Amino acid sequence: MKKILIITSYFPPETGAASNRIFHLATGLENQNFKVSVITPLPNYPKGRVFDDYRGKFKQTSTEKNVTIHRLWLYASNSKNKLLRLFTMISYSISLIWFFIWNKIPETVIVQSPPLLVAFTCMLCLQRKKRKLVLNVSDLWPIAGLELGAFKKNFSYKMLEKIERFNYKKADLVLGQSQEILVHVKSLFPEKATFLYRNYPDFELPELKEPSISGDKITIVYAGLLGIAQGIYKLCESLDYSNxxxxxYGGGAEKEKIVQFISENPDLPIVYHGEVTRSELHNALLCYDITIIPLLNRIYGSVPSKIFEYAKLGLPMLYFGGGEGEDIIQQHQLGWIAEAGNYSHLNKTIQSLGKNKLSLKNRTKIQQAALENFDFNKQLLKLKAVL
Incomplete structure (x- = not known):
């Protein structure tokens, strides 16, 4: 049985697309007769502090669904202070180096990037002629950070670019969640082996039904990280609530601002439901007419994994983020597009919708498109062939 190690900064019980993606990859490979182990920090995301059940521990090893999980210490923080966030990554990197010294590492290792520094630590320490290093790139850093306004083109940015290029150079195979990511990698290293690995979810398709929230108004739902990149606070301020x-649903850096906005505007039909489990969320989402997938700014290389998850739920989508995500929505007829950053166009698009366009028949078509085009196991078999 071939052994494979996955190194990631996010893993359940943490919530969100990143942890779900790596969890499905780990259990999927285990089902394909790999002996899978995972290295991840003690759970801390997105709250920025180690979860109560894991506090006071330096390391924990457990087996879940036949996958061995090593949870390592880090200094947890979600502070906006760049030095504190850098120290968080450095602390996890130190724990990784300590683990590498005292443990035997398999010949095939999948490394999640970003964070760039954590990936750099792995690529630097684990490079060997007989070892295959697979870099799983979910976002293009530091480019994404520049587009989000987190970075400026200065000395620090140039250093991050050098780290990014080092990681690509040392990888034997680069997995990218979007075509834009693979195009970027090929522009730097034309001969580099790449593989398009979309963030397809792995769960049973639910039985579809008409939305249960009645009334003439269209019910729009957002579920996920309430971070700066998603711009949900700005969305609350900018939506036309007439119909x-x-x-x-969710949590993150903007949660308190959103809750405060709702309390200060009690006449607006906005409801914050807090954080729920993934299974609870799936059941809840089926009750709404349409979901919105926003990005405050178009981010090159980014394709929200929500697209594939919501398609399996048969949930119509309103995409407001630009880039490759637009192409996927349009190609598979999963919903509607509003011009990224144009809130006037977003409101006009919403006004053009009617309950007849959000019918059970339309939901069934969306779910069928997901069944035909976003199959996790088919993609996994193709990945298995190149590992």
């Missing part, structure tokens, strides 16, 4: 209700 909609807006429902929000």
């Amino acid at each position: 909609i209700e807006f429902h929000i």
Whole structure:
């Protein structure tokens, strides 16, 4: 049985697309007769502090669904202070180096990037002629950070670019969640082996039904990280509420601002539901007419994994983020597009919707498109062939 190690900064019980993606990859490979182990920090995301059940521990090893999981210490923080966030990554990198020294590492290792520094630590320490290093790139850093306004083109940015290029250079295979990521990698290293690995979810398709929230107003739902990149606070401020209700699930940096905005505007039909488990969320989402997938700014290389998850749920989408995600929505007829950053166009698009366009028949078509085009196991078999 071939052994494979996955190194990631996010893993359940943490919530969100990143942890779900790596969890499905790990259990999927295990089902394909790999002996899978995972290295991840003690759970801390997105709250920025180690979860209560893991506090006071330096390391924990457990087996879940036949996958061995090594949880390592880090200094947890989600502070906006760049030095504190850098120290968080350095602390995890130190724990990784310590683990590498005292443990035997398999010949095939999948390394999640970003964070760039963590990936750099792995690529630097684990390079060997007989070892295959696979870099799983979910976002293009530091480019994405520049587009989000987190970075400026200075000395630090140039250093991050050098780290990025080092990581690509040392990888034997680069997995990218979007074609834009693979195009970028090929522009730097034309001969580099690449593989398009979309963030397809792995769960049973639910039985579809008409949305259970009645009334003339269209019910719009957002579920996920309430971070700066998603711009949900700006969305709350900018939506035209004349014919909609807006429902929000999740947590993150903007949570308190959103909750405060709702309390200061009690006449607006906005409901914050807090954080729920993934299974609870799936059941809840089926009750709404349409979901919105926003990005505050178009981010090159980014394709929200929500697209594939919501398609399996048969949930119509309103995409407001630009880039490759637009192409996927349009190609597979999964919903509607609003011009990224143009809130006037977003409101006009919403006004053009009617309950007849959000019918059970339309949901069934969306789910069928997901069944035909976003199959996790088919993609996994193709990946298995190149590992």
